[in-house]
Amino acid sequence: MDPLLQLENLSVSFTTPDGKVQAVRDVSLELNKGEILAIVGESGCGKTVMCQSVMKLLPKNAIIESGKIIADGTDITDFSEKKMRKLRGTLLSMVFQDPMTTLNPTMPIGKQITEAILKHRKVSKEEAKQRAIALLELIGIDNPVERYSLQPHFFSGGMRQRCVLAIALASEPKILFADEPTTSLDVTVQAKILDLLLDIRDKTGISIVFISHDLGVVARIADRVAVMYAGKIVEIGTAEEVFYDPRHPYTWGLMRALPSLAKEGQPLRPIPGMPPLMVNPPPGDAFAIRNEYAMKIDYELMPPLIAVSPTHSAATWLLDERAPEVTPPISLKSERAA
Amino acid sequence: MTDDPILEVRDLTQYFRINRQLTIKAVDGISFSVNEGEVFGIVGETGSGKSTVARTLMGVNRLTSGEIFFKGNKISDKDVFRQNKSDLQKNMQIIFQDSAAALNPHMTVEQIIAEPMTINKVMKSTEELDARIKETLENVELSEHYRTKYPGELSGGQRQRVAIARGIAIRPDLIIADEPIASLDISIQAQIVTLFQHLQKEHQFTFIFIAHDLSLIRFISDRTAVMLKGKIVEMAETKELFEHPLHPYTKALLSSIPVPDPDFERKKKSLEYDTSSFTGEGTFSEVSKGHFLLDG
Numbered sequence: 001m002d003p004l005l006q007l008e009n010l011s012v013s014f015t016t017p018d019g020k021v022q023a024v025r026d027v028s029l030e031l032n033k034g035e036i037l038a039i040v041g042e043s044g045c046g047k048t049v050m051c052q053s054v055m056k057l058l059p060k061n062a063i064i065e066s067g068k069i070i071a072d073g074t075d076i077t078d079f080s081e082k083k084m085r086k087l088r089g090t091l092l093s094m095v096f097q098d099p100m101t102t103l104n105p106t107m108p109i110g111k112q113i114t115e116a117i118l119k120h121r122k123v124s125k126e127e128a129k130q131r132a133i134a135l136l137e138l139i140g141i142d143n144p145v146e147r148y149s150l151q152p153h154f155f156s157g158g159m160r161q162r163c164v165l166a167i168a169l170a171s172e173p174k175i176l177f178a179d180e181p182t183t184s185l186d187v188t189v190q191a192k193i194l195d196l197l198l199d200i201r202d203k204t205g206i207s208i209v210f211i212s213h214d215l216g217v218v219a220r221i222a223d224r225v226a227v228m229y230a231g232k233i234v235e236i237g238t239a240e241e242v243f244y245d246p247r248h249p250y251t252w253g254l255m256r257a258l259p260s261l262a263k264e265g266q267p268l269r270p271i272p273g274m275p276p277l278m279v280n281p282p283p284g285d286a287f288a289i290r291n292e293y294a295m296k297i298d299y300e301l302m303p304p305l306i307a308v309s310p311t312h313s314a315a316t317w318l319l320d321e322r323a324p325e326v327t328p329p330i331s332l333k334s335e336r337a338a
Numbered sequence: 339m340t341d342d343p344i345l346e347v348r349d350l351t352q353y354f355r356i357n358r359q360l361t362i363k364a365v366d367g368i369s370f371s372v373n374e375g376e377v378f379g380i381v382g383e384t385g386s387g388k389s390t391v392a393r394t395l396m397g398v399n400r401l402t403s404g405e406i407f408f409k410g411n412k413i414s415d416k417d418v419f420r421q422n423k424s425d426l427q428k429n430m431q432i433i434f435q436d437s438a439a440a441l442n443p444h445m446t447v448e449q450i451i452a453e454p455m456t457i458n459k460v461m462k463s464t465e466e467l468d469a470r471i472k473e474t475l476e477n478v479e480l481s482e483h484y485r486t487k488y489p490g491e492l493s494g495g496q497r498q499r500v501a502i503a504r505g506i507a508i509r510p511d512l513i514i515a516d517e518p519i520a521s522l523d524i525s526i527q528a529q530i531v532t533l534f535q536h537l538q539k540e541h542q543f544t545f546i547f548i549a550h551d552l553s554l555i556r557f558i559s560d561r562t563a564v565m566l567k568g569k570i571v572e573m574a575e576t577k578e579l580f581e582h583p584l585h586p587y588t589k590a591l592l593s594s595i596p597v598p599d600p601d602f603e604r605k606k607k608s609l610e611y612d613t614s615s616f617t618g619e620g621t622f623s624e625v626s627k628g629h630f631l632l633d634g
Binding site for chain 1: 531550554610
């Protein structure tokens with residue numbers, strides 16, 4: 001089966017007064033039908049830009065330098081705004097972090113959903129309304145008929161995010177980009193929204209690209225995980241592979257920095273230093289200067305993604321056969337078993 | 339750590355009167371005490387009143403009723419507060435979540451750190467002040483050349499270090515940190531948490547650590563209070579609270595923390611607690627040694 005979305009060697013850069021910022025560098029990935037792919041990384045690693053480039057929602061000073069975006073079998077890399085407008089909603093859709101800036105504060109929730117349906121599907125107004133109510137029910141809002149005509153300020157943060165989700169799902173897209181959709185929510189609400197996303201995936205078979213910086217959230221929702229650093233995917237694999245058998249020193253670093261994985265009485269191990277500026281990214285591995293396992297070659301030559309298994313690969317020279325044997329400083333499975 | 343409370347709060351309430359019909363009970367009769375050298379955690383979700391507690395303790399809001407004792411002085415009393423004002427300002431400091439908003443953009447790092455010390459006239463000479471700034475910058479692991487930088491030139495993590503430096507420079511007895519790392523990236527969060535622990539060990543500061551992130555609270559605090567709708571529903575030693583939670587809300591909160599373990603997460607069923615059924619009625623009492631619970 002062909003993947004639903006394919007990125008081939010995608011590079012995106014921004015023109016700024018300081019020079020050209022290389023936000024996404026040579027990223028290749030595939031998204032299959034019904035799959036939830038999580039993209040993890042810290043701010044500025046390029047995860048949001050990557051999604052924006054697929055949606056063609058990049059700021060004006062950004063350009064796709066090279067690479068291909070293939071969605072549902074069609075190469076959309078050079079699609080015009082007019083062609084993209086047809087795809088947004090029917091094929092691709094997006095949910096952002098802050099529901100209040102996404103929703104129109106003056107328009108009833110129901111109307112905002114109906115609008116999205118009427119835009120993309122040839123149905124009568126009455127039919128669209130029925131569908132909007134059904135959607136409100138799907139996303140777990142009680143009394144959808146009564147709430148249909150309420151403005152967003154009547155809703156709590158979690159409910160607003162549900163409504164945003166309803167709008168994104170209104171035209172039955174095949175791929176949903178969710179950019180930190182639960183970051184501004186409380187933990188109990190977050191748990192419900194994550195369960196809802198999983199439930200919607202099971203019911204509709206939609207594919208989801210889930211962007212997050214929270215490894216706990218990712219563990220709950222993701223089938224596959226891609227870890228990004230300095231515009232590149234440094235590790236990608238199934239959730240089990242990335243969490244239980246991480247291979248890239250950056251992934252190790254992220255996990256060791258989590259209070260929830262720290263053993264009692266032991267200090268956290270923060271990753272030293274800061275991510276590099278992407279105006280002039282260092283040659284070789286961008287993580288090398290923060291990496292205690294870095295070898296000489298890491299400062300000179302960029303490591304390619306080296307396969308660990310058919311589904312798991314990591315961009316580190318440690319996986320090269322000439323590299324010395326390194327025991328990962330963190331291993332979830334053995335800790336749980338112990 | 340000694341068992342003398344440095345701060346004692348009894349039946350603290352903080353109401354905000356919006357209009358004749360509506361009064362918001364942001365903090366509704368809470369009691370707790372914080373011992374010297376202790377890290378006391380307060381967790382709660384949006385609107386639970388945790389930040390209001392911090393602001394009332396600092397004297398930003400005038401409390402509605404209740405009593406606050408700081409080092410034996412009843413500072414909730416207006417006159418006592420006025421008499422001890424300069425002492426309080428020296429000995430209680432707060433660190434806010436949003437360091438971009440908390441730091442004056444027109445002041446250099448050096449000026450920001452020096453300000454509380456010059457206002458309170460704690461340093462005898464400029465040399466002494468200069469030495470303290472140098473030492474404090476070292477404490478928060480910022481190099482000397484940041485002295486002349488403005489907050490706008492710093493990254494989020496560096497700004498938060500400056501905010502912490504301002505808080506600790508005057509060597510206060512009590513530091514209230516209101517979500518000090520919530521807006522930072524994971525690797526930077528870990529740097530700041532490690533810094534807090536290090537400072538606490540070295541200078542024996544007493545911390546009140548306010549956060550919504552339970553895994554962080556578990557990691558850093560000695561005792562923890564869980565707040566819901568202006569009430570403390572449960573309070574205990576952190577280990578006890580996480581291992582034997584009693585209140586259904588605490589249980590629901592604990593079960594919603596996502597754990598970075600896919601197998602565990604997929605099997606997990608989150609407990610639910612309907613907060614709309616919470617009335618806040620009931621008595622807050624000790625159920626086992628050091629473990630307090632609001633029943634009802």
